[in-house]
Amino acid sequence: MTTANVAYKQEKVFSAAIRAFHWLRALSIVILVASGFYIAWPYLVGADSTDVLLQGWIRFVHLACGFTLCAITISRAYLFFFGKSDIERRSFRDVIRPQSWMAQIKTYLWMGHLDKAGVYGPLQFVTYFAISLMAALMCITGLVMYANVFHQGLGGALWSAASWITESMGGLAMVRLWHHYITWGFVIFLVIHIYMAVWYGIRFKHNAVDAIVSGYDYHPEKH
Numbered sequence: 001m002t003t004a005n006v007a008y009k010q011e012k013v014f015s016a017a018i019r020a021f022h023w024l025r026a027l028s029i030v031i032l033v034a035s036g037f038y039i040a041w042p043y044l045v046g047a048d049s050t051d052v053l054l055q056g057w058i059r060f061v062h063l064a065c066g067f068t069l070c071a072i073t074i075s076r077a078y079l080f081f082f083g084k085s086d087i088e089r090r091s092f093r094d095v096i097r098p099q100s101w102m103a104q105i106k107t108y109l110w111m112g113h114l115d116k117a118g119v120y121g122p123l124q125f126v127t128y129f130a131i132s133l134m135a136a137l138m139c140i141t142g143l144v145m146y147a148n149v150f151h152q153g154l155g156g157a158l159w160s161a162a163s164w165i166t167e168s169m170g171g172l173a174m175v176r177l178w179h180h181y182i183t184w185g186f187v188i189f190l191v192i193h194i195y196m197a198v199w200y201g202i203r204f205k206h207n208a209v210d211a212i213v214s215g216y217d218y219h220p221e222k223h
Contacts, residue, residue: 035062091118141179
């Protein structure tokens with residue numbers, strides 16, 4: 001492939017499963033944030049109203065997206081450690097190399113180029129790892145609150161572990177508070193993530209938003 005007399009090499013970086021999980025997770029997080037804020041402050045229905053149907057539907061959507069996030073979080077962890085492609089795992093090599101950190105910092109100053117061992121730079125890898133941990137904590141705190149409301153079925157099965165976590169965190173109010181804090185962490189991350197994805201595409205002309213859509217990245221061929 002050539003663009004403006006520059007030859008580009010095509011490389012498969014994201015599988016269909018990773019791309020699907022990425023967009024499902026993004027959609028789930030957006031809906032969870034919006035519905036979570038409404039559950040905390042149901043501004044569309046007055047406090048003295050007996051109309052609880054809207055709140056019920058929003059809680060249902062919140063729970064459905066919450067279980068979706070739980071499933072995706074587990075699936076993505078499995079694919080990272082046991083997936084056929086090791087392009088994500090290779091990114092860890094740059095995390096432990098100070099030269100890669102310096103190179104990435106320079107790219108933010110429009111100096112030089114980062115030759116990555118995998119698909120992510122060191123700062124990207126650490127950030128995505130932190131977000132994965134946040135997603136896991138969000139799922140855990142969400143399941144704890146679920147078990148404190150629904151005492152049969154899955155809630156009943158989770159009750160023993162949920163009660164231990166509730167006590168360890170200092171009570172159900174603290175569980176909810178941490179759930180709220182992590183929500184704001186996701187909000188901040190989404191804004192920065194979208195900005196940096198667009199910036200990276202403008203800066204290097206590859207590995208941008210289109211890579212997580214098509215699965216392919218394009219690198220200028222070295223001569």
